[in-house]
Structure formats: C-alpha cells, structure tokens
Amino acid sequence: MSGLKLFRTDTTNSGMTEVMPRLAEIEADVQGLVETHMEMLLGVRFLASEYSTGPVHRGRIDSLGLDENGSPVIVEYKRGTDAGVINQGLFYLSWLMDHRAEFEHLVRDRLGAAVASEVRWSAPRLICIAGDFTRYDVHAVREHRRSIGLVRYRLFGSDLLGLEPVASVSGAPLAARRARRQAAVRTVAGVHGTPMAELAAAVDEALLGLGDGVARVERKTYTAFQKLRNFACVCPPQRSKVLVYLKVDPTQVDLLDGFTRDVTGIGHHGTGDLEVQVRTERDLTRAHELFRAGYASA
Numbered sequence: 001m002s003g004l005k006l007f008r009t010d011t012t013n014s015g016m017t018e019v020m021p022r023l024a025e026i027e028a029d030v031q032g033l034v035e036t037h038m039e040m041l042l043g044v045r046f047l048a049s050e051y052s053t054g055p056v057h058r059g060r061i062d063s064l065g066l067d068e069n070g071s072p073v074i075v076e077y078k079r080g081t082d083a084g085v086i087n088q089g090l091f092y093l094s095w096l097m098d099h100r101a102e103f104e105h106l107v108r109d110r111l112g113a114a115v116a117s118e119v120r121w122s123a124p125r126l127i128c129i130a131g132d133f134t135r136y137d138v139h140a141v142r143e144h145r146r147s148i149g150l151v152r153y154r155l156f157g158s159d160l161l162g163l164e165p166v167a168s169v170s171g172a173p174l175a176a177r178r179a180r181r182q183a184a185v186r187t188v189a190g191v192h193g194t195p196m197a198e199l200a201a202a203v204d205e206a207l208l209g210l211g212d213g214v215a216r217v218e219r220k221t222y223t224a225f226q227k228l229r230n231f232a233c234v235c236p237p238q239r240s241k242v243l244v245y246l247k248v249d250p251t252q253v254d255l256l257d258g259f260t261r262d263v264t265g266i267g268h269h270g271t272g273d274l275e276v277q278v279r280t281e282r283d284l285t286r287a288h289e290l291f292r293a294g295y296a297s298a
Helices: 027-036 038-042 085-098 100-111 135-143 174-192 194-208 281-297
Strands: 006-010 015-019 044-052 060-067 072-078 125-130 147-156 160-170 215-218 223-226 230-234 242-246 260-262 274-278
Touching: 027 038, 027 044, 027 060, 027 072, 038 044, 038 060, 038 072, 044 100, 060 085, 060 100, 072 085, 085 100, 085 125, 085 135, 085 147, 135 147, 135 160, 160 215, 194 215, 194 223, 194 230, 194 242, 194 281, 230 281, 242 281, 274 281
Parallel strands: 072 125, 125 147
Antiparallel strands: 006 015, 044 060, 060 072, 147 160, 215 223, 223 230, 230 242, 242 274, 260 274
16 A cells, blocks of 8 residues: 555546545544444454553553454554554553453443353454554564554545555464364364365365465354455365355355355354355366455455
8 A cells, every 4th residue: 555546537627636645643533433443444343442451551452342253352553653563562462361351341241241252262363553564563473473463554535544454464373274274174074075175175275375464263163264354254064065155245246056145144154245155176266256356355
C-alpha cells in the first residue's frame, strides 16, 4: 500500500483525480474506525477498548477481541511508525495469558457463556496497526514464536480506509506445523484410507501456498486458513470427499452440482458461505481459482 496509487474517475469530464493517501490526525481516529467495524475488517469480534491491566502492570490495551476461531486478540495502534509497538503488544499478550479467567469473564459478559467456554488459548494473537513498520519490525515478527500480524493503514480522501498486511506469523515454527500435518495425514489414513488422506494434505498445501503469512489454525471440527481473517476452512476428510468452506460470495460463482454449493444460512463447521467438495485431484485443480478468490477476500 505504501506504493499504491488510488484514482477517482470523473465521468463528467472523462478525467481522473488522484486520491492522496494520508495518516490519521491522531491515533484514536484509526482505533475508532477499526473498533467500530472490527469484525468486517479483521474478522474479530470487538470486546473492549482501552482495557486496564490493573495497578501492577499499569497499562491499557488498545482493543481486545475474539477472532472467528475463538482465539483471544489484542490490537495495538500507532499513528505512524513506532519501534515499540511490537514489544508493547507482547507485554500485554503476556499479561493476557496470566489473566485467562478475567478475559473469559469479559467474553461471557459480552458474547455469552457458550462462546466463553470455547475460548482457544493455544494461539492468542497480536495485531499491530500502524502507519508503517521498519524492516527490523518485519524481521522480529518472522523470528518470533507468537501469533503476530503487522498491518499498515492509510486513509484516502474523507471516506476510504486501506489496510495492508505487511507480515504475519502463526505462532508455531514451520517444522512443528509440518509435523502436525504429517501426523494428521497418518491419523486420517488409518481411518479413511490413504488416497483421501493424501488429497486432504494436497488441499492443505494448496491453501498454504497461496501467499506469504498464511496462518493455519487447528480446531476440533475444522482447520482454518487465515491472513487478517479466515479465508478458508477445511473439515476432516470424509470417506469420499474433503469439504472446504470459502469466504466467497456464492452468488458470484457458477455453482456445479456435486462440486460447489451455497451454504448461506446453513449450519456447518468453520466459516464461509461457499462449500467446495473435493473428491479427486481434478476437483482440486479446478478449485484453485476459488481458493485464490477466498484468499483475495482476506
């Protein structure tokens, strides 16, 4: 986004006017915009703003939320570039891990007991939103073992907000993620048979290979793939197919019986309104375009 140029077409005079990017006047302007529309922008349900960490830590967490997969989320904002934003966020993340009961109580108050009982503590997330980041910030995130995302923002004109993921890690070393995938394949193979297990692994690799910084989040009933928010959810392989749910508008897709289905308003595991049924390698090949559409939506 730092190099992105945005133009507004002038249909009257057949010309174009460049919409100049700018930073917010104050940090609170960015915070207010994101908190008001957090679920749409980040896939995170908003819980609290300026949350006090008490008299010992003497801090205030900019925003607290819960993502689509039940993971706690801390969002920290900076108007411009600030070398301390990651360390500040990690400080609060450490506090959060020591105050799980307090966070779950907050979730219970805001979202209900059922949601609070499903909070996923294996990978709490930190999202830093700022005007820009240094190369040292990007390197630090990629070396860290926590789930951290760096997001650059820009305001365009009076009514446009742009968010650009700069770097992200899913909170587990690559070797550990690979070992989990291989173990999952072996487990599925023992239950459903090797061909379907191998197809599930191929779906996994296809989604991970869509771009840098794709996080793989394992839940009991599905595996989510996310950038800022989920773009695909894969259910454990069935005997004859692998079900993938994508954040793609089904009305914009030519639905094919036995391959794609509109599940808007139909209960299913994970998130996304377009169901893709992968039964063969050929299905996987023709699903790639839909996978890319889901990834673009994130």
